[in-house]
Amino acid sequence: MKSSTHFRTCPLCEAMCGLEVQVTDGRVTRIRGDREDVWSKGYLCPKGTALGALHHDPDRIRVPMIRTGDQWEEVDWATAFAKCDELIAGVIERHSKDAISCYIGNPTAHNFSLGRYVGLFIGLSQLPVVYSAGTVDQWPKNLTSALLYGGMWSIPTPDVPRTDYWIVMGGNPQASQGSLLACADILGELDGIKARGGKVVVIDPRRTGTADRADEWIPIVPGTDAAFLMAMVNVLFEEDLVQLGDVADLIDGVDAVRAAAADFSPEHVEQTTRIPADVIRRITREFASTPRAALYGRIGTCNQEFGTLASWLVDVVNILTGHFDTPGGIMFGKPIAWGVGSLPNPELADGVQLGKWKSRVRGIPEVLGQVPVSCMAEEIDTPGPGQIKALITIAGNPVISAPGAARLDAALDELECMISLDNALNETTRHAHVLLPGLSALEQPHFDDLIPMWQVRSAARFTDVIFDAGDRPAEWEILTRLGAMCAGMRDADIDVAMLDDGFFGALAEAQGVEPSVALAGSPGIGPLRLLDLQIRTGPWGDRYGDVPDGLSLQSFRDAPHGIDQGPMVPRVREILATPDGRIDLAPAIVLADLPRLAARVERTEDGLVLTSRRHLRSNNSWMHNVSILVKGKDRCTLLIHPDDATAAGVTHGDLARVSSEAGTVEIAVEVSDEMMPGVVSLPHGWGHDKAGTRMSVAREHAGVNNNLLAPVDFYDPLSNNAAVNGIPVEVIPA
Ligand SMILES: Nc1nc2c(c(=O)[nH]1)N[C@H]1C(S)=C(S)[C@@H](COP(=O)(O)OP(=O)(O)OC[C@H]3O[C@@H](n4cnc5c(=O)[nH]c(N)nc54)[C@H](O)[C@@H]3O)O[C@H]1N2
Numbered sequence: 057m058k059s060s061t062h063f064r065t066c067p068l069c070e071a072m073c074g075l076e077v078q079v080t081d082g083r084v085t086r087i088r089g090d091r092e093d094v095w096s097k098g099y100l101c102p103k104g105t106a107l108g109a110l111h112h113d114p115d116r117i118r119v120p121m122i123r124t125g126d127q128w129e130e131v132d133w134a135t136a137f138a139k140c141d142e143l144i145a146g147v148i149e150r151h152s153k154d155a156i157s158c159y160i161g162n163p164t165a166h167n168f169s170l171g172r173y174v175g176l177f178i179g180l181s182q183l184p185v186v187y188s189a190g191t192v193d194q195w196p197k198n199l200t201s202a203l204l205y206g207g208m209w210s211i212p213t214p215d216v217p218r219t220d221y222w223i224v225m226g227g228n229p230q231a232s233q234g235s236l237l238a239c240a241d242i243l244g245e246l247d248g249i250k251a252r253g254g255k256v257v258v259i260d261p262r263r264t265g266t267a268d269r270a271d272e273w274i275p276i277v278p279g280t281d282a283a284f285l286m287a288m289v290n291v292l293f294e295e296d297l298v299q300l301g302d303v304a305d306l307i308d309g310v311d312a313v314r315a316a317a318a319d320f321s322p323e324h325v326e327q328t329t330r331i332p333a334d335v336i337r338r339i340t341r342e343f344a345s346t347p348r349a350a351l352y353g354r355i356g357t358c359n360q361e362f363g364t365l366a367s368w369l370v371d372v373v374n375i376l377t378g379h380f381d382t383p384g385g386i387m388f389g390k391p392i393a394w395g396v397g398s399l400p401n402p403e404l405a406d407g408v409q410l411g412k413w414k415s416r417v418r419g420i421p422e423v424l425g426q427v428p429v430s431c432m433a434e435e436i437d438t439p440g441p442g443q444i445k446a447l448i449t450i451a452g453n454p455v456i457s458a459p460g461a462a463r464l465d466a467a468l469d470e471l472e473c474m475i476s477l478d479n480a481l482n483e484t485t486r487h488a489h490v491l492l493p494g495l496s497a498l499e500q501p502h503f504d505d506l507i508p509m510w511q512v513r514s515a516a517r518f519t520d521v522i523f524d525a526g527d528r529p530a531e532w533e534i535l536t537r538l539g540a541m542c543a544g545m546r547d548a549d550i551d552v553a554m555l556d557d558g559f560f561g562a563l564a565e566a567q568g569v570e571p572s573v574a575l576a577g578s579p580g581i582g583p584l585r586l587l588d589l590q591i592r593t594g595p596w597g598d599r600y601g602d603v604p605d606g607l608s609l610q611s612f613r614d615a616p617h618g619i620d621q622g623p624m625v626p627r628v629r630e631i632l633a634t635p636d637g638r639i640d641l642a643p644a645i646v647l648a649d650l651p652r653l654a655a656r657v658e659r660t661e662d663g664l665v666l667t668s669r670r671h672l673r674s675n676n677s678w679m680h681n682v683s684i685l686v687k688g689k690d691r692c693t694l695l696i697h698p699d700d701a702t703a704a705g706v707t708h709g710d711l712a713r714v715s716s717e718a719g720t721v722e723i724a725v726e727v728s729d730e731m732m733p734g735v736v737s738l739p740h741g742w743g744h745d746k747a748g749t750r751m752s753v754a755r756e757h758a759g760v761n762n763n764l765l766a767p768v769d770f771y772d773p774l775s776n777n778a779a780v781n782g783i784p785v786e787v788i789p790a
Pocket residue numbers: 160161162163167189192193355359450451452453454456457458477478479480482493494495497531668669675676677678740741762763766780
């Protein structure tokens with residue numbers, strides 16, 4: 057028996073837990089939290105223990121495959137790339153390069169090589185339109201961060217370990233473990249706030265697991281967060297509670313915000329939000345008077361009709377109360393290694409300009425280079441110049457995750473070329489002509505690239521490979537090759553190593569390091585070499601010898617439990633990249649959306665509205681094939697308040713028919729007073745009953761796809777982000 061122990065970072069979510077992985081005779085026999093890990097100190101969740109099951113999953117795709125009709129054939133890599141070349145070159149010849157598009161999915165941000173190389177893919181391919189999961193996620197936050205701070209990934213995060221008053225809106229860290237907020241054992245930190253005499257308030261239409269652990273749960277009507285936050289701003293000015301603190305000299309537009317909030321008194325918004333005016337006043341006073349307080353808004357405040365206004369107001373309230381860029385408030389992370397994914401976007405150098413182009417079919421103006429992902433289907437199935445004929449999906453499952461799911465599912469079959477870089481044959485990739493598998497997490501190194509931008513400490517750890525992948529290519533090589541093919545290069549002429557040298561050299565130069573010095577100093581190729589550059593030119597780096605005790609990749613190889621450089625520090629002056637070096641608290645394009653909010657305040661919903669939720673044991677759509685994670689009680693259920701269930705004529709366990717303007721699903725009812733009246737909830741990421749997939753376990757726990765109910769034209773027009781929360785629905789017995 058041959059046994060070994062490995063220390064690694066879990067790549068599944070933003071908590072980035074340190075794991076201890078035991079391998080016996082080539083199989084993972086145990087995974088537990090690494091107690092010596094400097095960052096997570098032994099914490100982990102059930103998903104982390106499933107990395108072995110994911111790796112050993114017999115359904116996981118390990119060999120490239122080509123589809124003809126409904127037949128899949130396993131091929132070698134040379135044959136797979138030759139097929140990609142033939143398909144891509146064919147589309148370019150028959151149509152043009154502009155007929156190619158791509159979809160970038162969520163795991164890209166968590167994957168060692170995809171996260172670092174997706175930018176090279178985009179740069180090489182120069183595709184006219186790129187779609188991503190970002191427009192069903194955090195695009196409003198990207199937009200407001202670009203407007204306020206000049207960087208779309210400069211997103212301040214709550215300093216949970218040091219705050220004494222934490223308001224959580226539209227996030228459920230009990231399930232998600234934190235989002236745009238990297239903090240290991242987030243519920244432990246929440247308990248810590250209470251233990252030191254502080255307070256946690258959860259504002260959510262659902263009494264979530266986080267709300268259960270908090271001091272106070274305030275139910276809110278979905279989509280009305282911006283109205284609630286405007287009322288907070290109104291109270292701050294009315295009661296003279298505004299104090300900008302240390303950043304006062306950087307802030308413009310305070311008077312414009314005051315004027316904008318004048319019409320949104322707590323009394324005016326209470327009926328729409330269903331939060332009593334006295335509660336709004338009390339929370340505002342408590343928040344403003346606590347020296348260390350942080351207001352946090354996450355996906356519930358983004359994936360909705362007023363995503364941009366709500367995301368903007370989260371920062372505005374923190375700034376107006378002196379809870380910005382200060383310990384215990386919202387702060388910017390300080391990554392030990394700068395991220396390729398968060399490098400400044402040159403297009404923002406002169407500030408944010410929206411609508412540089414429009415989507416072809418619906419004419420939707422772009423925002424930060426993207427139109428809603430729900431445009432993808434119509435761009436594929438509507439004939440005319442510019443129609444998408446080739447699609448490359450990168451670690452994404454849009455057939456499940458994007459609104460208007462049914463039309464997309466049908467449209468993908470019309471493509472002349474679909475190539476999926478993915479480890480599963482699932483609802484999306486079953487339409488591909490070529491399926492190119494990446495490596496499993498345990499077959500590749502790890503070191504997060506983007507997430508440390510909002511990490512509550514500057515801590516990191518390097519993970520080495522546990523299982524040798526043989527001569528299978530890593531995803532960065534595949535991406536680079538596909539990017540070059542989209543640019544019109546033929547497979548035989550593509551020199552991946554040369555392209556990588558060019559990419560690396562340019563990044564080194566941008567960091568002020570002579571490319572030849574960096575090339576000689578950081579051996580190897582690909583993301584490992586790049587990581588060495590990121591660390592060495594980061595804030596604690598050795599700058600290739602210029603800083604004697606500075607860090608390099610080797611420092612992390614020598615420290616298997618990680619390196620911790622301490623908590624977040626005030627650094628807005630270093631981060632600010634707006635053209636005038638100041639923070640405009642009242643951007644004109646945001647204020648221009650206020651009449652829409654004012655109109656919403658006049659309207660009171662009377663029917664039911666649908667929201668989304670997550671579960672600790674799921675990860676979007678792609679971990680339902682792990683039996684230890686899906687066993688037990690069915691999780692894909694319609695949560696509904698007892699009064700609404702009675703009104704709809706359904707009881708616990710019944711099958712209900714849920715309909716929206718977009719579609720209908722049938723699903724088991726779970727009656728619970730954890731929902732506020734008038735709001736129902738379905739998890740996203742389910743609906744695994746499609747023919748032609750290879751997910752034997754997930755198929756047994758299929759659930760329904762809640763995006764069949766999401767209308768494509770229900771989105772936040774400022775940011776182009778989908779509104780998958782607050783969808784009007786009707787519930788009747790099935
Ligand atoms: N109604 C509703 N819809 C939502 C949401 C919601 O709350 N409600 N949430 C939205 C959010 S926040 C997100 S991020 C999106 C997610 O949307 P997507 O990113 O489209 O979906 P995922 O389910 O994350 O699918 C990930 C895909 O990547 C593959 N994969 C996993 N790991 C790897 C890897 O290492 N390499 C490669 N090459 N492939 C890999 C999986 O097999 C799967 O096909 O869904 C969004 N959709």
